[in-house]
Amino acid sequence: MTIATGHAAALQRADIKRPNVFQQMWASRADYLYVLPAIVVMLVVIAYPIYYTVELSFFKTPPGLQLRDKVFVGTENYSTILSSDVFWKVTVNTFIWTIASTLIAFVLGFGAALALHRDFVGRAILRAILIIPWVISAVAASYIWKWIYHSDFGVLGAVMVQLGLADRQPNFIDNVHTVLPSLIVVNIWREFPFAMIMLMAGLQTVPDQLLRAAKVDGASAWQRFWHVTFPHLRGVSTVTILLLAVANFNSFIIPWITTGGGPSNASHIWITHIYELAFGRQRWGVAAAYSVLLFAILMVLGYFYVKALSGNDKQEHGA
Amino acid sequence: MSSTGDITTPRPRKQIDGWRWTGRIFLVIMLLYTALPMAWMILTSIKSGFAAMQFPPQWWPTEPTMASYQKLLDPQNSVGQDFLRFFWNSLFVSFVTTILAVVVAVPAAYAFSRFNFPGRKFLFFSVLLRNMFPAVIFLVPLFILMRWLGLVNTHGSLILTYLTFGLPLAIWLLKGFYDNIPIQLEQAARIDGATRFQAFLLIVTPLSVPGIIATAIYSFIGAWNEYIYAATFLTKNEQLTLPVGIQRFFSENTTDFPGLMAASFIMSVPVVVLFLLLQKYFVRALTEGAVKH
Numbered sequence: 001m002t003i004a005t006g007h008a009a010a011l012q013r014a015d016i017k018r019p020n021v022f023q024q025m026w027a028s029r030a031d032y033l034y035v036l037p038a039i040v041v042m043l044v045v046i047a048y049p050i051y052y053t054v055e056l057s058f059f060k061t062p063p064g065l066q067l068r069d070k071v072f073v074g075t076e077n078y079s080t081i082l083s084s085d086v087f088w089k090v091t092v093n094t095f096i097w098t099i100a101s102t103l104i105a106f107v108l109g110f111g112a113a114l115a116l117h118r119d120f121v122g123r124a125i126l127r128a129i130l131i132i133p134w135v136i137s138a139v140a141a142s143y144i145w146k147w148i149y150h151s152d153f154g155v156l157g158a159v160m161v162q163l164g165l166a167d168r169q170p171n172f173i174d175n176v177h178t179v180l181p182s183l184i185v186v187n188i189w190r191e192f193p194f195a196m197i198m199l200m201a202g203l204q205t206v207p208d209q210l211l212r213a214a215k216v217d218g219a220s221a222w223q224r225f226w227h228v229t230f231p232h233l234r235g236v237s238t239v240t241i242l243l244l245a246v247a248n249f250n251s252f253i254i255p256w257i258t259t260g261g262g263p264s265n266a267s268h269i270w271i272t273h274i275y276e277l278a279f280g281r282q283r284w285g286v287a288a289a290y291s292v293l294l295f296a297i298l299m300v301l302g303y304f305y306v307k308a309l310s311g312n313d314k315q316e317h318g319a
Numbered sequence: 320m321s322s323t324g325d326i327t328t329p330r331p332r333k334q335i336d337g338w339r340w341t342g343r344i345f346l347v348i349m350l351l352y353t354a355l356p357m358a359w360m361i362l363t364s365i366k367s368g369f370a371a372m373q374f375p376p377q378w379w380p381t382e383p384t385m386a387s388y389q390k391l392l393d394p395q396n397s398v399g400q401d402f403l404r405f406f407w408n409s410l411f412v413s414f415v416t417t418i419l420a421v422v423v424a425v426p427a428a429y430a431f432s433r434f435n436f437p438g439r440k441f442l443f444f445s446v447l448l449r450n451m452f453p454a455v456i457f458l459v460p461l462f463i464l465m466r467w468l469g470l471v472n473t474h475g476s477l478i479l480t481y482l483t484f485g486l487p488l489a490i491w492l493l494k495g496f497y498d499n500i501p502i503q504l505e506q507a508a509r510i511d512g513a514t515r516f517q518a519f520l521l522i523v524t525p526l527s528v529p530g531i532i533a534t535a536i537y538s539f540i541g542a543w544n545e546y547i548y549a550a551t552f553l554t555k556n557e558q559l560t561l562p563v564g565i566q567r568f569f570s571e572n573t574t575d576f577p578g579l580m581a582a583s584f585i586m587s588v589p590v591v592v593l594f595l596l597l598q599k600y601f602v603r604a605l606t607e608g609a610v611k612h
Contacts, residue, residue, distance in 0.1 A: 024437045030515075031439075034430030037423045038490065041483055046452070049460035056459070112349050115342035126346065128595050130353050132587075135594045137544035139562040140583035143569075144360045147576050155359055158375050169374070189352065201605035221338045250453035253546050257566065271455045278459060279551070291456040302451045306444050 050295070057289035070285075077289035086265055086273070093180060094269040097255075098248040101187045106241055108188065109195025114225075116196075117203050127200075134193035142257035145186040149173045149258075173259050176266040183267055186254050191247070195240050202236035203229070242305045249301070270294060364388070364581035371576050387581035398568075402582065404557060405564030410589070412474050412560055413542040416481040420538035421531055424486055428493030429519055433502070443494075454484070454547045462551055476552045477560070481545060485538040492537070492604055496530035497523065533604035536597050540590050561586045 057077055059070040081087050116127055133141065148156050149172040157169040172182040206229050214224045252271045255261060261268035261276060268276070274294070278287035363371055365383040393399035430436075431443050461480060462471070470476035504526075505518040513521065524531075546562040553559055559567065565586065569579045594601070 021437050028434065028436035031430055031434040031436040034426040034434070038427035038486055041423065041479070041486065044464070044479075046457070046483065048464060049457045050452075052460035052463070053456060108349065111342075111345050115346045118339075118342075126350060128598070130349060131594070131598065132357065132591055133353055135540060135590050136583075136587040137546070137562055137590070139544070139546050139566060140360075140587050143565075143579055143583050144356050147363065147580065148356055148359060150576075153372050153374060153376060153576075155376055162375060189356065192349075193353075197602060198605065201602055246451055250451075250455075252453065252455060257546075271453050275455045275458075275547075278455075284459060288459070294453070294456065298451045305451060 053288050053291050053295075056285060057292045059285050059288075061284045073285065077285045078293075080286055081290055081293065086268075089265055090268045090270060090273045093265075093267070094249065096180060097184060097187070097251075097269050098245055100184050101191065101248045101251075102241060102244045104184075105188045105191040105244055106195045106237075108192040109197075109240075110199050110237075112192065112196045113199035113203055116200065130196060131193045133190050134197075138190060138253035139257055141186060141190050142254050145182075145189070146173070146258050149182060173267075174263055176263055179259055179263065179267045183255055183258060186258065187248065187251065190254070191244060195244065198236055198240040198243075199233060202233045206232040242301075246298075246301060246305060249298070360580045360583055364577055364584050366577050368575060368577055372574070387575075387577045388585070390578065391581055391585060401556065401564065401568065402585075405559050405561045406585070408474065408559060408564075409543055409561040409586075412477050412481070413539050415474075416478050416485065416542040417535050417539045419478065419482055420485050420489055421535055423482065424489040424493055424534055425524065425527075425531060426519075427486075428490045429497055429523065431490065432494045432497035433505075443490075458547065458551050461548070465552060470552075472553055472555050472558055474558065477542075477545070477549055480548045480552075481538070481542040484545075485541045489534040489537060493527065493530045493534055496527050496604055500526050529600045530604045532597055532600040536594060536601055539593065543590050 056070075058072060058074060060073045060076070061070040112130060116123060116130075148154055151157070151169060151171045151174055154169065154172070156172070157166065160166040160170060161168065171178070173179050210228050211224055214228050219227065250271055251269070252275065255267050255269060255272050256275065259267045261272045265273075270290070274287050274290045277283045277290065362380060364387055365385065366377065366380045367382065367384055367386065370377055370380060370382065390396065390398050391402045394403055431439065457480075465471045465476040465479075468476075470479070500523055504522050505515075508518040508522045509515065544562065545560075546566075549560045549563045550566070553563065556564075556567075565579070565582045569575065569582070
């Protein structure tokens with residue numbers, strides 16, 4: 001149906017001279033009513049903050065955020081950021097955090113989805129349990145893991161001592177070398193179920209006949225996966241990876257609640273650092289400039305994101 | 320697919336079994352990774368403060384106690400009063416957000432799926448782009464905006480904000496759903512004399528109930544679990560939602576881990592129950608909408 005109507009519409013458009021954009025807008029004025037509520041909410045809560053952040057990034061404000069007293073400083077905020085060592089350290093952390101979390105969560109979720117695809121006793125229960133970490137709040141998750149990692153009474157360290165893997169209680173999150181990997185483990189714990197759900201949904205769209213035909217032709221399990229299943233999952237995989245990457249790039253709660261970015265900035269990522277600059281040290285202008293830099297990076301990521309998400313968006317003509 | 324016996328392949332069985340065993344072992348590892356932290360949360364929550372602070376830890380509580388739960392859920396003492404109020408606040412904010420999100424997302428998704436008005440693509444992309452931006456960036460400007468609207472320290476500020484971060488994915492999810500509902504149904508209704516809005520409300524909306532339920536779950540969970548805005552917009556103790564309330568409360572009592580675990584458990588129960596009850600709609604909405612090509 002999509003192809004048929006789309007084709008007819010294309011023909012129509014080619015034949016008839018297009019009315020100008022205002023006439024079109026007027027003709028479809030009723031259509032806007034449907035999207036109006038969404039757009040109004042978005043404008044208020046998005047367009048204004050973006051404008052405001054860009055403006056603020058060129059000013060210096062007193063700690064109390066008295067906006068009347070802000071001073072124009074040009075690009076000073078930007079040069080402050082780019083010349084600070086902390087910025088580069090946090091940037092490296094952010095990339096390690098985003099890439100490691102995204103890839104490992106995706107691979108684990110993919111594996112779980114494949115393993116759960118075949119029916120077996122207890123499959124529904126197992127699937128439900130695996131999804132739970134994604135549903136519970138990140139604040140709860142952070143506290144659970146903070147307790148597991150506790151430097152005196154943490155159960156993980158105790159298990160390692162009992163098994164002889166460590167001679168005394170290891171310090172996971174108060175150690176600059178282990179804190180970031182430890183937090184990535186928490187993040188993956190919370191995120192792999194999302195990848196699992198997406199790919200489980202994707203797996204159901206792989207045609208059974210193709211798999212059976214491949215089997216009749218003597219394709220091995222791996223060949224069936226690589227040549228039939230995987231190509232069908234390319235679209236959903238791209239979307240999943242992008243959604244995970246965006247979520248990870250923007251994550252805040254887990255590092256903030258668990259370590260607050262410490263020790264000595266070892267677990268700060270961009271977002272927690274911006275938050276600390278703004279609300280901790282009240283350096284609003286610098287935080288705003290930081291946010292603008294973040295925008296720039298996100299816009300690049302956003303290009304791919306929108307492209308992937310609107311992949312199944314075909315131009316259709318409605319009633 | 321599940322029966323391997325009906326087609327005899329020249330492959331030796333051993334290899335197929337190898338893949339299957341890899342899958343099983345992998346699932347067991349993932350189950351341990353997922354479930355053990357949650358089990359430890361529950362085990363800790365039924366210990367006394369003293370029992371929790373031992374080394375090596377009590378793997379199984381020797382004297383299980385519900386004291387932490389009683390303390391949190393007892394409306395007579397001050398801790399229980401606060402906690403129950405946080406719980407109620409979270410419930411209220413999440414509930415209102417969910418209803419508004421559905422009311423706003425359904426027509427928008429329908430329009431993006433069916434109509435072709437100028438700027439449709441641009442608007443759809445802007446809606447999707449919202450998801451790109453982290454909450455922290457919007458905090459300061461939104462705080463000023465809320466102050467200007469007089470919404471600081473009200474739940475209205477949270478509802479308005481939560482609405483926007485839930486909307487993009489909700490619209491995207493629902494649009495995929497509408498894309499797959501045959502347009503002929505509406506055309507038939509139109510021929511029978513229904514207006515366009517009637518066709519949307521009476522024909523298409525009932526068919527999209529699974530998508531709407533999925534959207535609702537998504538909004539509810541998002542609102543229930545949100546932390547940053549709640550921590551910024553609310554300062555009065557009686558307004559706090561659960562994530563912020565728990566954080567404020569236990570940053571003063573850093574050693575009460577059984578209490579903290581009990582609070583985390585209680586906070587998780589509503590969303591987990593809701594999701595487990597309705598998860599089939601969620602998966603179905605993804606399968607029939609977003610993921611389908």
